[in-house]
Amino acid sequence: xxxxxxxxxxxxxxxxxxxxxxxxxxxxxxxxxxxxxxxxxxxxxxxxxxxxxxxxxxxxxxxxxxxxxxxxxxxxxxxxxxxxxxxxxxxxxxxxxxxxxxxxxxxxxxxxxxxxxxxxxxxxxxxxxxxxxxxxxxxxxxxxxxxxxxxxxxxxxxxxxxxxxxxx
Amino acid sequence: xxxxxxxxxxxxxxxxxxxxxxxxxxxxxxxxxxxxxxxxxxxxxxxxxxxxxxxxxxxxxxxxxxxxxxxxxxxxxxxxxxxxxxxxxxxxxxxxxxxxxx
Numbered sequence: 001x002x003x004x005x006x007x008x009x010x011x012x013x014x015x016x017x018x019x020x021x022x023x024x025x026x027x028x029x030x031x032x033x034x035x036x037x038x039x040x041x042x043x044x045x046x047x048x049x050x051x052x053x054x055x056x057x058x059x060x061x062x063x064x065x066x067x068x069x070x071x072x073x074x075x076x077x078x079x080x081x082x083x084x085x086x087x088x089x090x091x092x093x094x095x096x097x098x099x100x101x102x103x104x105x106x107x108x109x110x111x112x113x114x115x116x117x118x119x120x121x122x123x124x125x126x127x128x129x130x131x132x133x134x135x136x137x138x139x140x141x142x143x144x145x146x147x148x149x150x151x152x153x154x155x156x157x158x159x160x161x162x163x164x165x166x167x168x
Numbered sequence: 169x170x171x172x173x174x175x176x177x178x179x180x181x182x183x184x185x186x187x188x189x190x191x192x193x194x195x196x197x198x199x200x201x202x203x204x205x206x207x208x209x210x211x212x213x214x215x216x217x218x219x220x221x222x223x224x225x226x227x228x229x230x231x232x233x234x235x236x237x238x239x240x241x242x243x244x245x246x247x248x249x250x251x252x253x254x255x256x257x258x259x260x261x262x263x264x265x266x267x268x269x270x
Contacts, residue, residue: 006171015178022182022205026189031198038201045182045208052175052219057211057232064236069204069243076197076247080254092263095192102188109180114173121172121220128218128226133233141230148237155241162248165255 010051018044029090031077039070056130175216183209194261196250200243207239 021044024037042065049058128136137145182205189202211232218228254260 006174011171011174011178015174015181018178019181019185022185025201025205026185026193026198031195034198034201038204041182041205042208045212048175048178048212049215052215054215054219054229057215057229060233060236061211064240065204065208069240072243072247073197073201073204076200076250079251080197080260089261090194091192092194098188098191101191102184105187106180106184109184110177113176113180114169118170118172119221121170122222128229132226133229136226136230137233141234144230144234148234152237152241155245159244159248162245162252 007051011048014044014047014051018048031081032074035070035073035077038073039066042066042070056133170220172216172220175220176213179209179213179216181209182206182212194263196253196260196262197247199262200246200250204239204243207235211235 018041021037021041025034025041028034028037042061046058046061046066049055049061186202186205186209189205190199193199193202214228214231214235216228218226218232250260253265257264259265
């Protein structure tokens, strides 16, 4: 099995997995179940990165999304959860309009993508190597790299300031 | 269809699922989770472009790395705001936050 080839069967399995878990996130009533579906969906996206021959992205996806963001989301659920029942509690009034809108957007974008004249694409994935990513991050992309680290630091400090308890 | 089209179709579908969640759900934490789904869909599209377009020269990979970092920052600040708001209002229902409504 050479790297970068397109495997229809593996792709279909991953796609069905990702979409089923994604629908689970937006459709399940219990928000903890939604969070678990979100974790499964992130794992499916990591599998899609592996199919794209982007192993580093898959590892970072698992580390950041499955490892870190999911835990933060679960903490937020623990700190805020309320238990109630009834459809009106989970979905707002515009949810009836939202479903056809989302489906129409999907159909529109897909039709445009399939009929568009794209620049020549290969049927074989050319992935940038790990060394290429490293040298890119510290040469061409060094300014966004530093900028993003400042954003991350200020977000960390801001989250602590926002979420701490007021001391009277 | 090219292989890249299949990946883009999957990314579009995931993006629309996330958009439906943002539009239709009331819980703010769930809206943030749906936003994460949309960001994942965009990342998937960028990774597909980076790998299948020879002219892209792998630039999409850098975009994905920066988007993941910014998504982590966004989710921490967003959830901190939600928790702080919950302390004041005892609610996480998006349509109950209406003080700024004219």
